Amino acid sequence: MTHEEERRRFFRIDDEVNLYYKPIDEKMVNRTSHISDNVLGNCSLAAALEMMSQESRFMMSRLERNSPEVADYLKIIDSKIELIAQALMLQGSDFKEKDTINVNLSASGLAFDCSEKLNVDDYLEIKMLLVSCMAVIVTYAKVVYCKPKTDSSSGFPYVAGVDYINMKDQDRELLIKHIVKRQMQQIRESKEVPKV
Amino acid sequence: MDIASLLGFIIGIAIIVSAILVGGDVMMFVDVPSILIVFGGTFGVSLMRIPLTDFFRSFGVVAKAFLNKRDDPNLLIEEGVRLSDIARKNGLLALEGETITNEFLKKGIGLCVDGHDPAFVRRMLEQEISQMVSRNEVGQDMWKGVGDLAPAMGMIGTLVGLVQMLANMSDPSAIGPAMAVALLTTLYGAMVANCFALPMVDKLSKVLLYEKTNRELIMETISGIQEGMNPKVLEVLLNSYISDKKRKAQD
Numbered sequence: 001m002t003h004e005e006e007r008r009r010f011f012r013i014d015d016e017v018n019l020y021y022k023p024i025d026e027k028m029v030n031r032t033s034h035i036s037d038n039v040l041g042n043c044s045l046a047a048a049l050e051m052m053s054q055e056s057r058f059m060m061s062r063l064e065r066n067s068p069e070v071a072d073y074l075k076i077i078d079s080k081i082e083l084i085a086q087a088l089m090l091q092g093s094d095f096k097e098k099d100t101i102n103v104n105l106s107a108s109g110l111a112f113d114c115s116e117k118l119n120v121d122d123y124l125e126i127k128m129l130l131v132s133c134m135a136v137i138v139t140y141a142k143v144v145y146c147k148p149k150t151d152s153s154s155g156f157p158y159v160a161g162v163d164y165i166n167m168k169d170q171d172r173e174l175l176i177k178h179i180v181k182r183q184m185q186q187i188r189e190s191k192e193v194p195k196v
Numbered sequence: 197m198d199i200a201s202l203l204g205f206i207i208g209i210a211i212i213v214s215a216i217l218v219g220g221d222v223m224m225f226v227d228v229p230s231i232l233i234v235f236g237g238t239f240g241v242s243l244m245r246i247p248l249t250d251f252f253r254s255f256g257v258v259a260k261a262f263l264n265k266r267d268d269p270n271l272l273i274e275e276g277v278r279l280s281d282i283a284r285k286n287g288l289l290a291l292e293g294e295t296i297t298n299e300f301l302k303k304g305i306g307l308c309v310d311g312h313d314p315a316f317v318r319r320m321l322e323q324e325i326s327q328m329v330s331r332n333e334v335g336q337d338m339w340k341g342v343g344d345l346a347p348a349m350g351m352i353g354t355l356v357g358l359v360q361m362l363a364n365m366s367d368p369s370a371i372g373p374a375m376a377v378a379l380l381t382t383l384y385g386a387m388v389a390n391c392f393a394l395p396m397v398d399k400l401s402k403v404l405l406y407e408k409t410n411r412e413l414i415m416e417t418i419s420g421i422q423e424g425m426n427p428k429v430l431e432v433l434l435n436s437y438i439s440d441k442k443r444k445a446q447d
Contacts, residue, residue, distance in 0.1 A: 011286050058433060181424065184312075191311065
């Protein structure tokens with residue numbers, strides 16, 4: 001697989017995320033991921049919950065067939081837990097309202113507007129809050145390109161493209177799920193007839 | 197084509213006809229008034245049990261017992277996993293161009309591509325499954341009724357024949373043939389019920405169970421695709437719908 005093919009492995013969508021990044025040393029990246037080691041750490045909570053939901057899906061599908069009422073009740077409890085987790089994730093995080101930016105998002109990489117010039121092959125630690133599902137993903141990334149924008153009126157003179165490195169499987173799964181759901185939402189929005 | 201249904205029906209009738217042939221004249225077993233009482237009476241009384249539209253629709257259900265073409269769940273799982281992989285890698289819109297043979301799966305994928313909410317899609321598919329089940333149950337109910345009524349009509353025909361026979365006791369030589377004719381209605385009733393109606397009800401309920409399971413499997417596939425579920429996880433989940441023996445060997 002060529003580098004270009006690797007970068008295009010997954011579907012890309014335009015989205016709005018709350019993005020926080022900082023340059024890091026290459027040695028940090030090569031270390032086995034320190035990120036999300038603590039499954040109860042705020043940043044991996046969404047992914048850990050998602051993983052548990054996936055495990056419970058098998059039981060849930062059996063339960064839906066045998067006791068649909070119990071399954072419905074458990075789904076409500078599940079939604080409550082999701083809401084509490086989202087509220088927890090927002091507390092004490094690095095995210096601020098103003099950090100929300102437009103990105104081109106995929107499960108293998110990210111393109112985003114940035115205010116400073118980044119060097120190709122630089123390493124970044126990226127934290128992103130997926131606004132539509134309030135999930136936080138933390139990963140390392142390598143800068144693939146950084147070029148000046150033709151229209152810098154937004155206050156971001158550059159656009160950078162990065163590839164994720166050492167992304168945890170559960171985080172990638174979370175990202176893919178977010179992208180699929182976001183695409184569904186976008187299709188629905190594009191079909192809505194504007195009111196006159 | 198369900199060979200078992202056709203073969204079972206032909207073998208059943210053939211054995212009875214062979215037994216008749218070995219014993220003597222076939223025409224001895226043909227009596228038009230008895231046929232009218234059993235067939236006409238059974239279908240006539242069936243009309244009292246169910247509405248006219250359901251009565252006619254139930255004849256269409258018969259075709260299902262003979263012509264049903266069952267989708268292999270393993271192939272459905274394979275196709276579902278393939279579609280889920282495409283949706284994750286190329287987006288939901290990429291599913292639009294895919295060739296899908298199963299109509300129910302095609303419909304579900306169409307709803308995905310249209311961007312409908314997963315809960316709405318699930319509700320739509322669930323409703324379709326329940327409609328399919330109730331349509332088939334109406335047909336099964338009609339034929340179960342035929343299975344119950346045919347022997348009863350046969351018995352009525354026999355009683356009618358016996359009354360007619362007893363009214364003409366003056367000629368002892370006519371008692372034997374008249375008795376034989378009277379008993380023919382019981383034979384016809386038992387044949388209609390046991391060689392056709394009741395086995396067909398059993399076959400239809402099996403066909404319905406397979407079809408329902410396949411559709412539930414497809415519904416789960418659609419939900420998995422809309423969730424962006426990992427294809428491997430989806431495969432494991434879908435395999436829970438089929439028995440261990442029928443599952444394809446897992447890596």
